[in-house]
Amino acid sequence: MKIAVLxxxxxxxxxxxxxxxxxxxxxxxxxxxxxxWIDTELGVQSLTPMDSIQERTRIWHxxxxxxxxxxxxxxxxxxxxxxxxxxEHQPDxxxxxxxxxxxxxxxxxxxxxxxxxxxxxxxxxxxxxxxVDTGVNSHLVHLGTMxxxxxxxxxxxxxxxxxxxxxxxxxGKTVQQDILYPANPGSIYHMTKCLDQLxxxxxxxxxxxxxxxxxxxxxxxxxxxxxxxxxxxxxRFDYDGDYGTVLNRFLIQAAIGYPLTVHxxxxxxRAFIHIQDSVRCIELALENPPAKGDKVKxxxxxxxxxxxxxxxxxxxxxxxxxxxxxxxxxxxxxxNDLVVKNDQFLELGLEPITLEKGLLDEVVEVAKxxxxxxxxxxxxxxxxxxxxxxxxxxxxxxxxxxxxxS
Amino acid sequence: MKIAVLxxxxxxxxxxxxxxxxxxxxxxxxxxxxxxWIDTELGVQSLTPMDSIQERTRIWHxxxxxxxxxxxxxxxxxxxxxxxxxxEHQPDxxxxxxxxxxxxxxxxxxxxxxxxxxxxxxxxxxxxxxxVDTGVNSHLVHLGTMxxxxxxxxxxxxxxxxxxxxxxxxxGKTVQQDILYPANPGSIYHMTKCLDQLxxxxxxxxxxxxxxxxxxxxxxxxxxxxxxxxxxxxxRFDYDGDYGTVLNRFLIQAAIGYPLTVHxxxxxxRAFIHIQDSVRCIELALENPPAKGDKVKxxxxxxxxxxxxxxxxxxxxxxxxxxxxxxxxxxxxxxNDLVVKNDQFLELGLEPITLEKGLLDEVVEVAKxxxxxxxxxxxxxxxxxxxxxxxxxxxxxxxxxxxxxS
Numbered sequence: 156m157k158i159a160v161l162x163x164x165x166x167x168x169x170x171x172x173x174x175x176x177x178x179x180x181x182x183x184x185x186x187x188x189x190x191x192w193i194d195t196e197l198g199v200q201s202l203t204p205m206d207s208i209q210e211r212t213r214i215w216h217x218x219x220x221x222x223x224x225x226x227x228x229x230x231x232x233x234x235x236x237x238x239x240x241x242x243e244h245q246p247d248x249x250x251x252x253x254x255x256x257x258x259x260x261x262x263x264x265x266x267x268x269x270x271x272x273x274x275x276x277x278x279x280x281x282x283x284x285x286x287v288d289t290g291v292n293s294h295l296v297h298l299g300t301m302x303x304x305x306x307x308x309x310x311x312x313x314x315x316x317x318x319x320x321x322x323x324x325x326x327g328k329t330v331q332q333d334i335l336y337p338a339n340p341g342s343i344y345h346m347t348k349c350l351d352q353l354x355x356x357x358x359x360x361x362x363x364x365x366x367x368x369x370x371x372x373x374x375x376x377x378x379x380x381x382x383x384x385x386x387x388x389x390x391r392f393d394y395d396g397d398y399g400t401v402l403n404r405f406l407i408q409a410a411i412g413y414p415l416t417v418h419x420x421x422x423x424x425r426a427f428i429h430i431q432d433s434v435r436c437i438e439l440a441l442e443n444p445p446a447k448g449d450k451v452k453x454x455x456x457x458x459x460x461x462x463x464x465x466x467x468x469x470x471x472x473x474x475x476x477x478x479x480x481x482x483x484x485x486x487x488x489x490x491n492d493l494v495v496k497n498d499q500f501l502e503l504g505l506e507p508i509t510l511e512k513g514l515l516d517e518v519v520e521v522a523k524x525x526x527x528x529x530x531x532x533x534x535x536x537x538x539x540x541x542x543x544x545x546x547x548x549x550x551x552x553x554x555x556x557x558x559x560x561s
Numbered sequence: 562m563k564i565a566v567l568x569x570x571x572x573x574x575x576x577x578x579x580x581x582x583x584x585x586x587x588x589x590x591x592x593x594x595x596x597x598w599i600d601t602e603l604g605v606q607s608l609t610p611m612d613s614i615q616e617r618t619r620i621w622h623x624x625x626x627x628x629x630x631x632x633x634x635x636x637x638x639x640x641x642x643x644x645x646x647x648x649e650h651q652p653d654x655x656x657x658x659x660x661x662x663x664x665x666x667x668x669x670x671x672x673x674x675x676x677x678x679x680x681x682x683x684x685x686x687x688x689x690x691x692x693v694d695t696g697v698n699s700h701l702v703h704l705g706t707m708x709x710x711x712x713x714x715x716x717x718x719x720x721x722x723x724x725x726x727x728x729x730x731x732x733g734k735t736v737q738q739d740i741l742y743p744a745n746p747g748s749i750y751h752m753t754k755c756l757d758q759l760x761x762x763x764x765x766x767x768x769x770x771x772x773x774x775x776x777x778x779x780x781x782x783x784x785x786x787x788x789x790x791x792x793x794x795x796x797r798f799d800y801d802g803d804y805g806t807v808l809n810r811f812l813i814q815a816a817i818g819y820p821l822t823v824h825x826x827x828x829x830x831r832a833f834i835h836i837q838d839s840v841r842c843i844e845l846a847l848e849n850p851p852a853k854g855d856k857v858k859x860x861x862x863x864x865x866x867x868x869x870x871x872x873x874x875x876x877x878x879x880x881x882x883x884x885x886x887x888x889x890x891x892x893x894x895x896x897n898d899l900v901v902k903n904d905q906f907l908e909l910g911l912e913p914i915t916l917e918k919g920l921l922d923e924v925v926e927v928a929k930x931x932x933x934x935x936x937x938x939x940x941x942x943x944x945x946x947x948x949x950x951x952x953x954x955x956x957x958x959x960x961x962x963x964x965x966x967s
Contacts (some may be wrong), residue, residue, distance in 0.1 A: 234675060265694040266966040268639060272686045274754070280678045288671040290948070310730040324716040325900060337740040338759055346763045350682070350756045353744055358753045361892050362947060486767050494731060541768060542696070 156441070157244065159293075161230060161282070162252030163223075164208045165190050166391050167298065167374055167433055171250060173381035173388065174434045175441075176221045182209065183244065186253070187229035190391075193260065199398070199533050201378065201391035201524045203405060211463070214387045231278040232561035238285040249286075251297045254347065258302070259396040259484070259538035261344035267538075268343045275347035276354075283358040288524070294444040296437060297355065299370045300348045301426045301457060301495065305339015310496040316370065316453025334464045341487050342540070355451045363447045367440045371433065372426030372457030372495075375402045375511060377521045379431045390430065392521060392530065398538040401425065402510075405467055405532065406443055409474035411529050413554040418536065419483030421464025422490030426457035429508040439503045455497045458507035469510070473518055475517045477559035482547040486540040491533075562847070563587040563650065567570045567636060567688070567700075569629075569779050570614045571596050572797050573704065573839055574779055577656060579787035579794065580840045582627045582845075587652065588739045589644070590614065592659070593635035595680070596797075599666070601611045605804070605939050606795035607833075608813060608931045609783065620793045637683040644691040645745040655692075657703045659684045661751065665890070665944035666803040667750035673944075674749045681753035682760075687789030691766040693953070698771075700850040702843060703761065705776045705923035707832045707863060707901065711745015722776065722859025724949055746891050748946070761857045769853045773846045777839065778832030778901075780861030782807045782919060785837045797834065798927060800935065802942040807831065810940065815880035817935050819960040824942065825889030827870025828896030832863035835914040861903045864913035875916070879924055883965035888953040892946040 161173045163184030176182045186208065194200055203501045206214070210225045230237045230253055254275040255261060279297070286293060304313050318336045321329040338349035351368075358364045373479040382390045386419060394407040405415045428436075436456045445452040461469075466480045483489075532552040539545035551557060569578045569590030582588045592614065600606055618629045627930040636643045636659055660681040661667065667677040685703070692699060709718050724742045727735040741762060744755035756921075757774075764770040788796045799805045800813040811821045842862045851918070852874075867875075873884045938958040945951035957963060 185949060234671075238671075265644075265690045267641075268690050269683075269687065273683060276674075276682050277679060281675065284674050287948075310732065310734075311736070312731055318726075318728070320724075321719045322724070325718055326716065328716075330717070332743075334743040337738075337743075338762075340759070340763055345765070349759050353752060353755050353759070356744075357749070378593045408869045469566070542693075553657055 156247040156440070157183070158243070159183045159185055159249045160252065161249065162254070162283070164188060165252055166227060166393070168252040169211070170379040170382055170390055170430055170445045171434050172223055173215065174379060175436065176215065176223050177219065180439070183224045183226060183246065184212075185226045185228050185230065185240070189228065189255070197395065197397060198281040199530070202394055202528055203389045203392045203521065204403055204406050205389065205391050206387050206526070214385050215556055218385050218388070230281050231274045234281045234285065241285050241291055242289040245291050246293050248294045249282070250437060251279065251282060255344065259536060261342055262498060262540050263397070263538040271343050271510040272347055273293040276350055279351045279354050283354055283364060285363045286364055287358065294365045294367065294441070296367045296440050297351065297369065299351065299368045299510065301370050301372045302340060302345035303338050303349045303352060303370060304336055308467060310492055313455065315455050316368065316451070316524060319440050332403075335462050335497035339531065341485065359449070359451050365449070367443050367445065367452045367454065369436065369440060369454050369456040371401045371461045372428045373402065373505045374428055374430050374433050375400065375510070376508070376517060378429050378436055392525070395533040397538060401463055402427070402466060405470040406517060406522040407526070407529055409470050409476035409518070410526040410536065411490055411531065413531060413534060414477050414479035414557045414559045415467045415471055416483055416535070416549070416554070416557070417467050417482050418485065421462065421467060421480070422426040423487065424460050424461050424491055424493035425463060425511060426493060426495050428433055428457045429513055432458055432505060432507055433504060436500050439500060439505065440547045443503065454499050455495050456500065457495055457497055459509060460495060461510070468476055469514065473515060479557040479559045481549050481557070482538045482544070484536045484544055484548055486544065513538060522525060563589070564652040564847070565589045565591055565650065565652040565655045566658065567591045567655065568660070570594060571658055572799070573836065574658040575617070576630055576785040576788055576796055576836055577840050579621065580785060580844065582621065582629050583625065583787055584654050584844070586702055589630045589632060589652065591632045591634050591636065591646070594633065595661070601610050603801065603803060605936070607789070608800055608934055609795045609798045609927065610934070611795065611797050612793050616926065617794060619792050624791050628649045631740065636687050637680045640687045640691065644695060645685060647691050647697055648695040651697050652699050654702060656843060657685065657687070657688060657701060661750065663804045664748035664750045665942060667748055668946050669803070669944040670959050676800040677749050678753055682756055685757045685760050689760055689770060692770055693764065693768045696890045700771045700773065700847070702773045702846050703757065703775065705774045706751060707744060707778045707861065708748070708751035709744050709755045709758060709776060709777050710742055716898055719861065721861050721905055722774065722857070730796070746889065765855070765857050771851050771853055771855070773851065773858045773860065775842065775846060775860050775862040778834045779806045779808065780839050780921060781833055781834050781916070782836040782914070783895050785840055785926060791792055798931070800940040803944060807869055808833070808872060808876070811876040811929040812923060813932070814940065815876050815882035815924070816932040817937065819937060819940060820885035820963045820965045821873045821877055822885050822887050822941070822955070822960070822963065823873050824887055824891065826895045827868060827873060827886070829893065830866050830897055830899035831869060832866045832899060832901050833916060835919055838864055838911060838913055841911060845906060845911065849909065860905050861901050862906065863901055863903055866899045866901060869917070875920065876894050879921060885963040887955050887963070887966045888952055890942045890945045890950055892950065917960055
């Protein structure tokens with residue numbers, strides 16, 4: 156297949172591109188390199204030393220003889236350029252990662268809120284619009300998020316995208332309908348993924364676009380089979396307060412003797428998936444497209460759930476780390492349960508890599524190995540969800556005076 | 562109250578501004594005048610001769626001694642300018658009409674789809690973002706649309722914004738939740754109003770913004786008490802294939818002896834409200850704001866429903882017009898029922914102007930009076946919902962060869 160990977164220079168986009176290239180697909184990365192620009196803006200960098208996309212693809216070719224093509228296009232801003240590209244290349248599938256993906260970054264200031272909405276909505280809409288206008292028949296696979304779901308506090312399992320509800324008619328009957336699971340996003344970033352869902356629903360209905368939406372959990376892990384092939388193929392690893400996900404941050408905190416900082420009570424439950432499984436799920440989604448005219452096919456792309464507090468203790472146990480509790484920068488429920496259905500991927504053959512099994516590798520091969528590159532001052536979460544919360548946040552960037560619990 | 566009317570130069574915005582000014586409020590119109598630019602783009606004009614916004618506000622002052630202030634600001638593009646304005650003026654209420662509001666225009670070409678998404682999403686998000694960032698405590702009243710609702714085909718009455726559903730928990734209980742009524746938009750324009758709903762929900766939850774969303778039906782009628790005061794205060798009346806709503810188009814077709822063109826079977830049922838009632842509803846919404854921390858308050862702003870076919874026959878009966886059936890440019894169900902709850906406005910004292918009572922005035926005072934200004938060639942609907950539909954549309958702009966039924 157000819158496959159376009161929009162955002163193929165990013166944390167999941169890059170290993171996905173390698174994986175699909177290895178399987179013999181003709182992979183075209185389209186990226187505006189915005190993630191690298193945001194590193195520059197924030198003055199942070201990947202823990203792992205990461206080469207340019209041009210250099211990475213050169214190394215891939217050197218190691219495997221396979222070509223991954225790179226096209227510098229901003230799909231959110233340069234609609235006409237992207238449309239021409241699409242029309243010329245007619246990919247069989249398009250994998251869409253091309254969105255700003257950090258909740259804290261999206262809540263940083265009003266400028267960052269606007270950027271996230273503008274970038275993400277326009278990227279997705281330009282893509283759909285160009286697909287319809289050029290008449291390409293590509294299968295669109297989008298990386299969504301578990302964060303679109305709400306009502307995880309009532310104790311019901313979260314289905315894969317659709318909720319069956321009974322609607323009472325005027326003649327007293329109850330008609331069953333499958334509705335898009337009610338959106339209840341917790342940040343501007345998550346909200347844009349909810350907006351995406353409505354765009355997808357409309358274009359599937361009106362134009363018959365074939366769309367798969369992957370509601371992904373928090374991705375952990377760094378290496379995949381392909382990124383291990385050469386030092387210069389390594390994936391990025393973010394640990395800063397904006398882009399570092401909770402597990403990465405615990406790992407790096409443990410590696411440098413910084414307390415493992417839990418926000419709030421740590422009673423928040425989150426869904427996780429290893430990067431290798433994430434890449435495998437995308438492959439499975441590509442192999443199982445919806446038919447033209449079908450509604451959007453939604454998968455929950457996650458393999459296990461954990462309370463943040465339990466994760467901290469797990470990492471602390473492996474590393475002799477200490478846990479510290481800090482005010483929560485987010486406006487969210489202090490505690491929530493989370494049970495998620497992911498039967499579809501399991502039925503298609505996914506065999507999950509568990510945290511229990513893979514976490515130690517991550518401690519040794521990534522966090523400890525590259526700990527010399529950590530900038531301690533970038534670890535604290537500094538983006539507050541509301542003005543009231545901002546003054547309560549950590550003013551101890553070095554993490555030296557944090558009160559830890561054993 | 563100091564009230565900002567965003568989009569106050571438009572069809573509902575203008576009479577709303579006059580109405581609120583007459584009641585003694587300090588009214589500030591903010592508008593980028595895009596609706597006038599679109600007239601220029603399409604080469605169409607209001608049936609009624611309409612003055613510039615500067616001239617209209619001058620006449621209003623001359624007739625009543627009251628000032629309506631006008632500020633030329635594009636809230637979708639000029640975030641910083643709007644934020645400064647908001648910070649300086651601190652309005653008590655903001656009425657948000659500042660969106661591209663025609664479904665056919667939104668489906669015209671890929672460029673029009675992009676414009677509508679971009680303009681509408683950014684207008685709404687910039688507004689919310691600026692409200693939070695400046696810390697103003699304004700009540701936001703948004704003009705939404707009945708078109709956000711779906712599932713009108715199952716025979717259930719449409720509630721005001723929220724649908725109670727039972728969600729089954731893992732321990733076998735059923736928990737009742739009020740969810741936002743599932744969105745099922747029929748055009749890019751309607752979809753943007755569904756996106757708005759999610760933006761409102763998020764900002765109400767995260768930041769406590771007080772928001773009222775008015776899900777409005779098709780507005781008919783031209784005059785209000787205030788627009789009648791002087792010829793130069795007259796409201797706009799659109800009859801072209803993109804901006805003319807179904808009733809306006811029947812009226813003008815009848816006035817010039819053009820067949821009343823029904824799209825498809827005419828079995829589509831739509832909700833309607835008179836412009837005078839629309840203005841009155843906005844007043845009622847302003848007087849009854851939600852409290853800080855409440856969820857978005859949603860009203861159905863409509864007073865009656867009619868099948869398109871019945872409307873055509875009603876107008877034909879009043880005017881000796883003939884009805885013609887044309888292919889439908891829209892992708893929609895051929896027939897649908899529509900029963901809508903609007904108890905909230907009725908309980909607040911709204912006394913609807915019925916079509917039965919008001920339609921004849923509209924025929925005489927507007928359609929026949931200004932019929933000399935009609936450009937027949939602009940009447941056909943030319944924007945197709947999909948590529949397949951486009952070739953089936955009317956190629957008879959003068960309407961001379963249409964087959965009519967008695």
